[in-house]
Amino acid sequence: MTFINTDELVPxxxxxxxxxxxHEYELKVLLMKMKNSDLWALPGGFVRKDRNVDDEAAVVLELRTGVRDIFLRQFHFFGNVSRNVDGHPEQLVKKEIISPENQAWFEERFVSVGYYALVEHSKVQEPQPDHTSELCAWVSLNDLPELMLDHGLILKKxxxxxxxxxxNQPIGLNLLPxxxxxxxxxxxxxxVLGKELDRRNFRRKMLSYDILIDTNEKRTGTSHKAPTLYKFDRDKxxxxxxxxxxxxx
Amino acid sequence: MTFINTDELVPxxxxxxxxxxxHEYELKVLLMKMKNSDLWALPGGFVRKDRNVDDEAAVVLELRTGVRDIFLRQFHFFGNVSRNVDGHPEQLVKKEIISPENQAWFEERFVSVGYYALVEHSKVQEPQPDHTSELCAWVSLNDLPELMLDHGLILKKxxxxxxxxxxNQPIGLNLLPxxxxxxxxxxxxxxVLGKELDRRNFRRKMLSYDILIDTNEKRTGTSHKAPTLYKFDRDKxxxxxxxxxxxxx
DNA sequence: ACAAAAGTGTTATTTCTACACCCATGC
DNA sequence: GCATGGGTGTAGAAATAACACTTTTGT
Structure with missing residues (x-):
């Protein structure tokens, strides 16, 4: 079992x-089920002393999903004292999530940088658990389990x-096939918005952004009119x- | 001379x-001129182990300007390795900005949380330098001096x-009298935008936000028609x- | 009375919204 | 041939942009 080497990490x-x-008309998040626990956690990690924080976030993403070079954005810094829950590191040791030698390191005040990523469900290999978790899975936003520490808050934010x-921005690339x-x-x-939109107005507005390319192909196999397939004009x-x-x- | 006590700080x-x-139709920033140096720096500080990071930012703001409870927003987290410039702490010691005992603490990898604040120029007491600086002053954005480390980048961002x-938001409260x-x-x-706007359309749009109150008073003393004084409807x-x-x- | 800046109104254009109808496809 | 969902058009309302004239004030 490989535990982390805290010496090379930013404390x-x-x-x-x-x-x-x-996927399947639902927005999902990738969550990890903690070892020996009913609690789930956001995929995360630490920062090696010689790496950019943004790059380490990309590493986390790639480790869990196998994808790289996609949309990944820092969205908030979480620096409240209340994040640091008394006895939490002890629990982690008990559940064999961290080694006893590392407990002291985890007892220190921790702050965290939050990133969010948009990934195309189908491009992702089977989500990979790490040594702290027994499961890594897509969970619907409508059906969230209880999350560790302030991870629920982070997710909401x-x-x-x-x-x-x-x-302000287009989304969809990386999130759709x-x-x-x-x-x-x-x-x-x-x-994403949690509300319905008018088909015709949506189409008009989206096309006005001028970021779509009509592939001149159709998706067949449905028992109704075959819809046109689009792709994103990446430059635009x-x-x-x-x-x-x-x-x- | 009181140097900082690094023991109680998050490293x-x-x-x-x-x-x-x-002020005077210019957007300005509060900058500190470093002791024994031509370089300027953003006002900043460190985080006590038992304090929220957001609260410590408010402390920085109050120490420099005397104002509190005003707009202060976390806008970015700066975590690149390149922020940590070889020899920088040594320079700080040389310039008597930090004590030699603290040099080792400053040699560690540093990351930084960026905040921006909007303050009403007139409400601010004389800007206060600290023990690291010989001057704290308002500087026009059009006339920036050379800044320490990546502070120029932080300011730009x-x-x-x-x-x-x-x-997305109203500004002006805290920034105007x-x-x-x-x-x-x-x-x-x-x-702020760096471009001119049409008087009539600006007025209409601003009034449509419904956040202004007409005080029914005028600013007199100019050699032209006296303009109406407004104030913000704080609730709205x-x-x-x-x-x-x-x-x- | 004049210069300088504040205040107000109108019109053309664009964008948004709320709709109804026709079209392809598989069963 | 019918149910299902895709594709298109249009008219009224609202927002925006461009623009000109009148008013107040100090000198």
Whole structure:
């Protein structure tokens, strides 16, 4: 069993990743079930002393999902004292999640940087648990289990940020397959926003962003009119991400 | 001379505050001129082990400006390795900014949480330097001196964030005097955005937000028509901050 | 009475919203 | 041929943008 080597890590600093996926018309998050416990946790990690924090977040993402070079954004820094719960490290030792030698390291004041990622469900290999967890799985946002420490709060904040970002940025690349239909894209938006949108207006608005390419193919096999398959125009997509949609002033 | 007691501080974690003020139709930032150096720095500090990071940022703000309970927002976490410049702590000791006993503590990997604040220039007492600085002063954004380490980058990022926030949130409270005229408010927006706006359309849009109260008084003393004085409707202002202006979806 | 800046109104254009109808496909 | 969901158009309302004239004030 390989426990972590705390010597090479920045003390008191952790990373928590809220990894969103979209599948079967539901928004899901990747969660880890802690070893010997009913509690779940966000995938996370620590920061090696010679690495950028942003890069370490990308490592966490890749370790759990196998994907890299995709949307991953720092969204909040969690620095409250109340995050540090008395007796928590002791519990971790008891459950064999960390080694006794490391307990002292975990007793220190910890702060955490929150990241959220959008990943295409289908591109992800079987989610990988680590040595602290017995399971790593996609869980629907509507059906969340009890989470460790303040991870519930972190998740909520990430979701809230994502909803706000919808107004300024395109989403969908990385969250949808390479090609997708307009109704699928709409379902994604509706799921993130938690409300229904008008089909016709959605289409018009989305097309006006000018980030979609009509592939001239259709998705067949359904017992109704075959919908057109679109893909993102990556150049325009990334430009839109940079510049944002907002034009208020 | 009182140097810091590093024992009670969270190691490797600092706070940097970008404190914006608005004066004489210019956006300004509060900067500290380092002792025995031509370099300037953002006001900042460290985090006591038993304090929330957000609260410590408020302490930094109050120490420098004397104001409290005003807009102060965490905007980014800076965690790149490149922030930690070889030989920097040594320089700090040489310039008597930190004590030799503390040099080792400063040699550790440091990460930083960036905050920005909006403060009303006139409410601020004479900006207070600390034991690391010989001067604390308002500096125009158009006329920035050379800044220490990555502080220039942090400042730039804060300004960028502020510009984006304009679209979602009201600003002005804390940045303008208690009462102000519509042209003054417009000047603030123009300064932050770095572009001119149409007087008539600005007024209409601003009034449509429904966060202003007409005080029925005028600012006299100018050799032209006396402009109406407004103040913010605080309840509605804070509601607008919560909910945001954006209606995109 | 004049310069300088505040205040107000209107119109054309664009965007948003709320709709209803037709079209393909598999059963 | 019918149920299901995809695709398109349009008219009214609202927001935006561009623009010109009148008012107040100190000198």
């Amino acid at each position: 008191g600093l952790s990373i928590d990743c809220v990894i969103f996926g979209f 990430a979701h809230h940020t994502l909803r706000l970002e919808l107004n 390479e090609t997708f239909t307009m109704p699928e894209l709409q379902a994604l938006y509706e799921t 997509y990334f430009t839109a991400m940079q510049d944002g949609f907002s034009t208020a002033w | 490797g974690l600092s706070i940097d505050c970008v404190i914006f003020g608005f 804060a300004h960028h964030t502020l510009r984006l926030e304009l679209n 208690e009462t102000f005229t519509m042209p003054e408010l417009q000047a603030l927006y123009e300064t 202002y804070f509601t607008a901050m919560q909910d945001g202006f954006s209606t995109a979806w």
